[in-house]
Amino acid sequence: MSEPIPVKIVEVAEPTHKKKAASSDQQIFTRSFTGLYRNLRLGGAGFLFLLFFATAWLEWGGRQAVLWDLAESKFHIFGATFWPQDFILLSALLIICAFGLFAITVFAGRVWCGYTCPQSTWTWLFMWCEKVSEGDRNQRMKLDKAPWGPNKLARRALKHSLWLAISLLTGLTFVGYFTPIRPLAEELFTLQAGGVSLFWILFFTGATYINAGWLREAVCMHMCPYARFQSVMFDKDTLAVAYDPRRGENRGARKKDQDYKAAGLGDCIDCTMCVQVCPTGIDIRDGLQMECIGCAACIDACDSIMDKMNYPRGLIGYKSEHSLQGGRTHWLRPRLLGYVTVLVVMIGALVIALHERPMLSMDVIKDRGLFRENARGQIENIYMLKVINKTQVAQNYQLRLLDAEGFELHGQTYFSVPAGEMAELPVSVAMLGERATSSSQELDFELVDSDEPAIRAVARSRFVAPLNR
Numbered sequence: 001m002s003e004p005i006p007v008k009i010v011e012v013a014e015p016t017h018k019k020k021a022a023s024s025d026q027q028i029f030t031r032s033f034t035g036l037y038r039n040l041r042l043g044g045a046g047f048l049f050l051l052f053f054a055t056a057w058l059e060w061g062g063r064q065a066v067l068w069d070l071a072e073s074k075f076h077i078f079g080a081t082f083w084p085q086d087f088i089l090l091s092a093l094l095i096i097c098a099f100g101l102f103a104i105t106v107f108a109g110r111v112w113c114g115y116t117c118p119q120s121t122w123t124w125l126f127m128w129c130e131k132v133s134e135g136d137r138n139q140r141m142k143l144d145k146a147p148w149g150p151n152k153l154a155r156r157a158l159k160h161s162l163w164l165a166i167s168l169l170t171g172l173t174f175v176g177y178f179t180p181i182r183p184l185a186e187e188l189f190t191l192q193a194g195g196v197s198l199f200w201i202l203f204f205t206g207a208t209y210i211n212a213g214w215l216r217e218a219v220c221m222h223m224c225p226y227a228r229f230q231s232v233m234f235d236k237d238t239l240a241v242a243y244d245p246r247r248g249e250n251r252g253a254r255k256k257d258q259d260y261k262a263a264g265l266g267d268c269i270d271c272t273m274c275v276q277v278c279p280t281g282i283d284i285r286d287g288l289q290m291e292c293i294g295c296a297a298c299i300d301a302c303d304s305i306m307d308k309m310n311y312p313r314g315l316i317g318y319k320s321e322h323s324l325q326g327g328r329t330h331w332l333r334p335r336l337l338g339y340v341t342v343l344v345v346m347i348g349a350l351v352i353a354l355h356e357r358p359m360l361s362m363d364v365i366k367d368r369g370l371f372r373e374n375a376r377g378q379i380e381n382i383y384m385l386k387v388i389n390k391t392q393v394a395q396n397y398q399l400r401l402l403d404a405e406g407f408e409l410h411g412q413t414y415f416s417v418p419a420g421e422m423a424e425l426p427v428s429v430a431m432l433g434e435r436a437t438s439s440s441q442e443l444d445f446e447l448v449d450s451d452e453p454a455i456r457a458v459a460r461s462r463f464v465a466p467l468n469r
């Protein structure tokens with residue numbers, strides 16, 4: 001297995017550009033840029049925003065399509081209802097996501113961070129608000145230095161209003177996945193919301209505003225655990241955003257049509273455009289750094305400069321350590337194949353588990369009292385049945401005892417349970433004989449769907465009786 005690459009992999013000459021990577025107390029004024037990777041990021045972020053903001057408002061079968069009903073411990077998703085007993089499936093899904101992240105990290109480094117991480121995507125959205133309200137990079141730098149006046153006040157007010165509006169919408173949507181969003185929104189906008197829901201909406205509003213507006217790359221650098229451990233998952237064939245120093249050095253300014261190679265220069269014209277577009281304020285020419293979130297903005301910036309200079313694109317690009325050293329990138333390697341194999345097996349197992357998921361569940365809880373004598377003088381035990389109908393239609397069920405000669409079931413043995421609901425049913429079992437053969441014996445309850453006998457559930461409990469009366 002390949003060794004993990006160190007944090008800095010590329011040795012380059014001392015940078016000559018003026019702006020070094022921003023220190024944590026320096027404000028970063030990111031220049032916006034267009035290009036292939038920016039479009040990919042926009043497409044990915046747009047899809048995720050749509051998924052997040054729109055899904056909460058979808059209705060399915062008369063109820064919110066995706067709702068984690070905390071009060072009733074139920075998770076509704078597009079007509080299917082999952083109960084706490086099914087949460088092993090959720091654990092499997094989380095493990096699949098983790099292996100997916102491992103596999104993609106080994107293959108292409110921090111693409112999750114750059115393209116789909118909520119911290120990054122919300123930060124890009126907030127940066128766009130910044131551009132709309134305060135202008136491009138140079139205008140923002142100028143505004144920052146300008147004394148406070150009506151223009152600065154109005155622009156700053158607009159920026160923070162946009163940030164707060166997006167944050168509030170984010171908080172409302174997030175809480176709306178746990179509390180039905182339509183009444184929640186109505187209560188919020190008529191100022192009637194209160195209690196726990198209002199607290200969590202305000203909490204997530206504040207968290208979004210602070211994280212995406214103020215903390216930004218500091219979250220990636222100092223708070224995100226994935227940023228800490230992802231570098232150990234890299235190997236020499238992992239693709240990461242990197243600068244090719246063999247091609248770029250010696251960097252330096254030149255005239256467009258100059259024979260720069262004769263002058264001892266490489267392809268880097270030292271325009272610092274790659275630094276200006278970087279949301280974390282680093283210089284990718286200094287080598288792979290922990291602060292790099294892999295957003296590829298520097299690739300777009302450098303490719304456009306290469307186009308202007310009539311040089312081939314790719315001075316900065318997705319490159320492996322092997323390719324940077326002049327070798328070949330090995331696509332198929334044991335670690336990557338291992339992750340992909342585990343991923344495929346787990347996805348297959350989850351699909352089978354979902355397909356085989358029982359659509360009826362029953363728990364039998366014995367009453368805490370051991371036994372009692374009923375009006376007919378029989379020894380009787382009391383039970384509470386919890387029956388969950390996991391199908392999407394109301395079902396009729398029949399309850400009986402299995403192989404229980406000498407026992408009689410009393411109570412409601414035919415009943416129906418609405419779609420996706422749980423019913424509680426008290427029943428009792430009486431012993432027919434005078435004497436018990438054992439002080440405690442097992443008793444199996446069987447519940448069968450009257451219309452579809454294949455849907456059945458069996459639950460075991462105990463019958464307790466005195467040995468001598």
Ligand code: SF4
Pocket residue numbers: 243248251267268269270271272273274275285301302305315316
């Ligand atoms: S954008 Fe490209 S050419 Fe300009 S400084 Fe960065 S690496 Fe060099």
Ligand code: SF4
Pocket residue numbers: 241274277278279280281282283284291292293294295296297298299
């Ligand atoms: S160095 Fe390039 S890829 Fe890394 S964060 Fe900066 S712009 Fe994005």
